[in-house]
Amino acid sequence: MLPVGSIERRTNGWYGMLTVIMTEGALFAYLLFSYYYFAVQYGREWLPPQLPEFWFSVPNTILLLASSAALWFAERGVRRGIRRDLVWGLAIAIGLAVIYVVLQAIEWSGRPFTMSSTPYGSLYFSISGLHFVHLAIGLIILVVLLIWSLLNYFDARRYAAVSIGAVYWYFVTAVWLAVFFTIYITPRLG
């Protein structure tokens, strides 16, 4: 007996998403390389007079980690056939992500520099901006998954799309951790 169609993670889509993570991960690696290149070339003087602070970035980090946890809960729910867990987990993940978006927008609007002020500004906004684009696409994915869940497309054996969306979201969270470390922590390290 062979499984037929989209069963658990045996789909091509699952592997396809892993390749997406490989290539988009490489993109962020090159972005952060560019940041560090400037930092090495210019030293302390390339940083803005006021270093990026934790008021928004720490809550945002917590929000993303929490939304990933909610998503993990959702995926576990669908694997056990508990639709309620799936729907609520997705909804909470989406809600938390929306708060993240709002906080990020406020943080950006409060910046004294723009992307065309200095090289730092260019890199700050391109890194956080590209991360934001990836997150926004992830948010659309989560909303679509929620709709599909409400339409009863998924059950304990057919839930590949949920796994695929979830692993993308975990990737977005992991990238945020790397971005957070680079932009908010490294300037304060010696």
Next chain:
Amino acid sequence: MSSIAYERSAALETAGYDSPATSKLEQLWKTKPGLFGWLGTVDHKQLGKRYLITAFCFLIAGGIEALVMRLQLARPNQHLLTPEQYNELFSMHGITMIFLYAQPVLSGFSVFLFPLFLGTRDLAFPRLNSFSYYVYLFAGLFLYASFLVGAVPNDGWFNYPPNALKLYNPGPNIDFYALGMILLGISTTVGAANFLVTWLRLRAPGMSINRLPILTWSTTTTSVGILFSVPAVSLAFLMLWLDRQFGTHFFDPAGRGQPLLWQHLFWMFAHPWVYIVVLPAMGFVSEALPIFCRRPLVGYTVVVLATVATMVMGFGVWLHHMFATGLPFLALSFFSGASMVIVIPSAVAVFAWVATIWTGRPVVTTALLFFAGFIAMFVIGGVSGFMTAAVPSDRQMTDTYFVVAHIHYVLIGINLFPVMGALYVWFPKMTGRLLDERIGRWNFWLVFIGLNVAFLPMHWTGLAGMPRRIYTYPDGLGWNTVNMLTTIGAFILAIGVLVLLINIAVSRARGALAGPNPWDGPTLEWTTPSPPPSYNFAVIPAVASQNPLWEGRLQEGLGHSSVGRGLVLDQGKEVLATTPLDAEPDAILKMPQDSLAPLVVAIALTGLFAGLLVAWWWLAGLCAVVTLASLVVWLWPEPALGQIAVAAND
């Protein structure tokens, strides 16, 4: 709507290509009729042929650009072209050949051949395959649209700032390049993902990791290389476009940007890229040379390891393009050493091929001539590259015609030669007819002579100090004769390519019928009719060795592959998924029907980039919305694909 059961037991059956089972398969798999089918087909064989045809069109375009340049350079101080025209031509020649011909032609072969090599019926993502082709075509047209507005990219394919920034290049020339390349990168990336997942998942049962056709190793290795290297150049072009359009300061010195950052990002992509455009071609040779030497490839395992090693090491040598930029001694030493060490895996491949010839019984066909010639051209290109790995010598040779000689030996010798040889081998499989052998000899010798007349003396041109990328040169520097020779050789080469095109045209109509296995080859693609039916295999074969069709005759005590008996999988468009290492059956996957979604998304995406090019932000925004919406439609779960839970919808 009837939903798909979660499991099924599938029985082995015996079926030939003319049995009743196959007419059902034909109905299931064949492309829909009319315009809808032509635009929306997901048949990898049709898409593969489109890739090849499009790539050859770009080869011709790039070739014409080269011939015009060679007319300008045949003699000193000529005025056939203005400097701006020459700079546009050499830039587009490089861009066309490196991005629009060299990698897509290899993709085209793989798109057609992968499923046939692996014993399956399609690539992992059939609609993505179609999307990948359309975006390639549209990106190429996007780049060439620059000719229509007289603003062709003019700063070389390497496009260094500050010359590429708005201050020195105010027109849209570089914007065409930057946005066109990001768009093309999307096509290349999704194509690579398609190959990787297919290779991991869709094989004939029993085709374990050590039984995979070696061409699939090359293509998959370069697919991984693409996934990790393309983002570097896409990012670089995005940053460049932002510098040009929005005044960011990534590269502009006036704003404290770093021009060298461009070089790092660009070469971190472009060096792996040069292996991406040759490793699959080397795979053609590893795959087909053994057929014409009547023995399996010598050293399959070490050649596979060498292929992977070359790609991996290819990520660690990029600085050798920057030896003259004033880098620290330690960096120079490391990258010089690494650039020499990377020669070793290539040597493994060369000796494997030489050994295959020496211990085999060579059958001299046009294909063999191309493969044998390729080995010599490979070595010439390889040694000239090795010479440039030595920093002190490179700092004389870099940016001279020595490097131009090197790159043309590696690109023509290691890409075009195997491509031509591969055409002679697999054209019969694709079309059912053999290419004419007599015309083939003319094809080979003209190309061989043309290449060597044009580019062998060019090593001397470089050693005599002629810099690259100059639209003219003065008399009295010793460059006159060699330039004239190169021009003559280039035209001979062009005639050779023309002869190939003639061969294709003539043989398409009147070539000898090929049958399934005209060369008595050993791998699975030779079991299907030529051309293969829409469903490739009547039953999914099972393999027990590297060379299934030679098993019985090699007397090596190998297993018994099963070609005429296997899973039929005719309850819809179905393929078998297997485990990556041992290729054990893992699932039955449902494949999509023809669809226009890929075309719609490709058009929307191109519209997005066009909007960015002309700064019509409303157009870009609209197209972005259409792209996202179409993607959601494309990915919407379908019952026929087994993507929807059973209970809810019965």
Next chain:
Amino acid sequence: MGKSRTRLLSRAPLIAAGALFAPATAHANAPMNYLQSFGPKAHEIANLTWALLILSILVVAIISALVVVGAMRRRVLPPDREVRLEPISRGSGSGVLWIYIGVGLSTLALLGAMVWTGYTMAVIQRPPRAPKLTVEIIGHQWWWQVRYLSGDSSRVFDTANEIHIPVGEPVQFKVRTEDVIHSFWVPPLGDKIDLIPSQTNVTWLEVGEPGTYRGQCAEFCGQQHAHMALLAVADKPDDFQRWWDDQLKPAVSAPQAALGETLFTVRCGACHTVRGTRAGGRLGPDLTHVMSRQTIAAATLPNKIAYLSGWISDPQRIKPGNLMPTLDISGPELEQIRGFLAGLK
């Protein structure tokens, strides 16, 4: 066959190649070739390059021979070709021995090359003695600004497109650019170094014998990259000092050139400097001693009256796109300006 004769025969290909190369490599025939060298740095590099070149030719010859002989000797001849030839088994695995031996020998050759390369890199890394002279090269689209540095600020001066250096001592070059990336390169004397915006790169050259050596920009820098060359003139030390002293002197123009000087200042002075006159423009080359140079327009044209006239009256015809505009200079004006320039020796 005697041992010496065998050796001669086996070396025949190399001798033939050398014979072909020798006249071609003559500096007079190919002034920018770098297989011939005229200074210690270039010597070391040329030796390494020759060694790698000979090794490469050998490798190509051997592998090509293997391919051709291999394909010929066991090839299937016509009558059998029509018959389906059975595939041959892998046999005892002797094929793999080819790979081990071939790769082993290649690795040895590679190691030798790496060692020689490392040695050469170390030797050319810095000059053998501290340079007494530093010359600054500033790249522009499409000409070379040359500034002679000195501890004594009264001995610092600018010239363009032609460098003079003393024979027999290392000279330090500090290179930078005012606009895009260029590359400073005089092949007979040494390797190239890029001119990168926002940074100053440093290199050194030393010449062994007097002579005039041609260099050219070696990094694509826009429309007239093809016409951005320079001359490096190696003088005996006394001649070099005399040249430097002459270059320091301001222009002395004869009374009959007064009108020419005025016209020059008005038409050309916005871009060009002639010390000793009121022409002080900094956009184009310093012309104070322009007639002391062998070429004009960045070594594009010989510095002779006819070429000079053609250049001044229509620079866009000779270097289209370059930053010297084609002004509407009348015949009489041109004659006056030429007369003035002729005095700037």
